[in-house]
Structure formats: structure tokens, C-alpha cells
């Protein structure tokens with residue numbers, strides 16, 4: 492079935508995504524002879540190597556069983572090799588369902604270090620993922636696995652929360668450094684390391700067939716190179732990896748999210764567009780850093796052209812350019828944003844109380860937030876909503892207003908990360924309201 496390839500060709504060539512491109516159906520499609528893809532919450536790309544299968548990524552712990560079931564229906568052959576494109580939970584968490592076949596697990600040498608970090612910061616990762624992915628349905632009752640803290644909206648980890656990285660996750664048996672090559676059945680497979688979304692990425696290349704498995708170097712969204720809650724990403728190296736792929740002239744591209752792509756020229760055009768967007772952002776930010784500009788000036792100046800962001804594989808529906816700008820600042824600078832008062836700031840609540848006193852009360856600040864929202868100045872509105880909330884941490888009326896501001900803000904945003912964080916802000920305030928007035932049934 493070449494349905495997915497026809498679909499991606501039509502979408503790329505027309506420039507319009509008239510249907511979803513990031514699908515998680517857990518259905519398997521045969522892409523070429525002996526090559527299939529299960530579309531899931533991270534796909535699994537599978538190659539039939541004769542007496543065994545090679546799977547690229549294991550999907551998430553919640554989808555791994557369905558992915559393995561789909562593979563079994565395609566081929567009963569055991570999965571003898573499992574390649575991790577990187578160690579994110581949605582790519583490795585399902586490996587526990589691959590374990591029965593005792594595959595050789597291949598991954599970059601930083602995957603094991605990532606797993607150890609996930610154990611060290613397990614609850615933190617549960618909390619930030621609850622925020623990141625908690626803003627899409629609009630359901631404020633989505634469980635975050637947290638309880639409300641004392642006297643405010645601080646969150647404490649739920650001791651019963653599950654582990655961020657599932658206990659049965661397979662660790663790599665064969666660790667790859669910069670480069671490795673294996674012969675598996677009739678195939679030669681190359682493993683190339685590069686940093687990009689993570690520091691443990693591998694992209695794989697079949698030189699004879701001209702197949703490239705990109706992992707998350709292509710996600711059919713604006714590159715996830717600026718995630719506000721997560722560790723450093725590497726946009727320059729990301730772009731360089733895309734250029735290294737182009738140089739190998741792949742004719743079939745299998746990503747870990749989004750649609751597969753056929754055609755040397757089409758693949759090169761897509762990879763070049765993504766690389767160029769990242770290179771331009773880095774160039775613009777670093778030029779301003781070299782000119783001594785502050786982060787404040789840079790984030791409000793550097794933009795990605797609208798026609799770039801309109802491309803079906805560069806839409807800012809997950810991450811967004813403004814966050815990548817901050818990531819570049821962090822990569823080459825420090826955490827300080829250049830405003831002297833924020834080097835060693837007053838506590839937020841102390842500053843907010845002083846401003847509320849000057850203004851005539853927290854309710855005045857909230858009204859200013861609502862006015863700004865009405866004027867369409869959503870950024871200013873959120874500053875005043877936060878100041879009002881900090882000045883009156885236990886006031887249900889203030890917090891009902893703050894929740895409303897953030898729910899409106901969420902609607903104005905395109906990226907999952909912004910929607911998630913703003914929905915979480917609304918949930919924080921809703922906790923204060925519920926504590927005083929009893930839970931709503933919303």
C-alpha cells in the first residue's frame with residue numbers, strides 16, 4: 492500500500508495539510524517491499540530481514556502492545572533487533588512489549604544516561620508532561636497526579652504517581668557512539684549519531700535501498716527545539732544532521748511522527764526547509780547576542796516568516812519559534828535574561844502585594860488583566876492576572892478571574908506546549924476556587 496506516500500506527496504506538493512498528518516491509529520501500513528510503519532504515539536518502523544524483524548522505536552508504554560499486535564499480524568517472525576532513535580518515553584516505553592522476542596536493543600550511548608536521569612527526576616518529568624499534554628482537551632478535570640500545596644497553588648508530587656520511565660523499559664545492549672554499521676539479514680544498516688531534539692539521537696540509513704529512518708529529526712511540526720520545561724536542545728546540530736541526510740540522497744523517509752515521504756527531490760526539499768528555518772533562527776539570535784541585545788529585545792524581534800510556518804511540516808502546533816529563540820539563548824548564554832532586577836529578584840508574591848497596594852487592590856490588577864484581554868493584548872493580560880493571583884493567593888474571586896484569563900489565553904495559542912501550560916495555570920487557580928467554594932462540576 493502506497494496510500495501514506497501518496498497522501499504525503501499530495502500534502503507536501505500542494506503545501507496544504509487538508510487532513511491530520513500526525514496520526515496515532517496503531518495501524519500498520521506497508522510502505523515498500525519488506526518495510527512497514529505502525530502509526531502510533533511515536534511510530535514503529537519495521538523491516539523484514541528474513542529470519543527476524545528490525546523495529547525502529549517501540550512506541551509508548553500505553554501503545555506498545557497495540558504496536559506489537561499490528562506487527563505480528565504483518566509478520567509472525569520474531570523481532571530480533573530493536574533500534575531506539577532516541578530515549579524519549581514515547582519511543583522506548585513500549586519496549587517492555589517487545590521483550591518476549593529478546594531483541595538486541597541498539598541505541599546511542601547517551602540513552603542509558605537519559606534513563607538514569609529519568610529515574611533521578613521521575614516525578615518532575617511526570618509533572619511537566621502533565622502540564623505539556625494537559626491543555627489539549629480543554630478538560631480542566633484532567634488529572635495531573637498532583638495535590639495542592641499549603642496556602643497557595645504550589646503543587647506537590649503524588650507519591651502514588653507512576654514512574655515516568657516504565658520499569659520494564661529495555662536498556663540498549665549495543666551502544667553506538669558517533670557511527671556504527673551492521674549487516675542484518677540481507678541489509679546493511681548505518682547508524683548516525685547527531686544531537687538535535689536530544690543528545691542521544693540516532694538516524695539510520697540503508698545505503699542500498701536509500702531508506703532513512705529519521706527519528707524525531709522530522710516531526711511534521713515546527714522542530715521541538717525549544718521546549719520550555721525540558722533540557723537543552725540543539726538547533727544547529729539538528730540542521731546539520733538534516734543536511735547530512737540530504738547528502739546521502741534518501742529516496743524513502745520514515746519519520747517517528749507524521750507521514751513517510753517518497754522521492755529524492757521531495758525529501759531533500761522538506762529536510763532543507765526545516766534545516767533552513769533552524770539555521771536562520773540561530774543566525775538571527777546569535778547576531779543579536781553578539782550585538783549585546785537583551786533576551787527581551789531578542790524574543791520580541793526574531794521571527795520566522797509566516798509562509799515558512801504555514802508549510803504542512805513546519806506548523807507551530809507542538810513547539811514554537813519563540814521557545815526555540817530562548818533555547819538558543821540558553822545554549823550560548825546563561826539563565827539570566829539581562830534585566831538587573833531579575834538577577835536576584837524579590838519573591839513574586841512580595842512584589843505583587845506591593846503593586847496591588849499601589850494600585851488599590853488585587854481586584855484592580857485583575858480588572859486591568861481583563862481589560863488587556865479585551866484589547867487583545869493577551870501577553871499583558873497574563874502578567875496582570877499573575878500579579879493579582881500572587882497578591883491574593885487564597886481569594887476565590889481573584890482566582891476565578893485568573894483562571895478565565897488563562898482559558899482565554901489558551902484559545903489564542905497554536906502550540907500544544909503553550910496551550911498545556913496556560914491550561915495548567917487555569918487549573919492552579921481553579922484549585923483555589925474549589926478549596927473555598929467546593930468543586931465545580933465543569
Ligand SMILES: [Zn+2]
Nearest residue numbers: 533579581707
Ligand atoms: Zn518523539
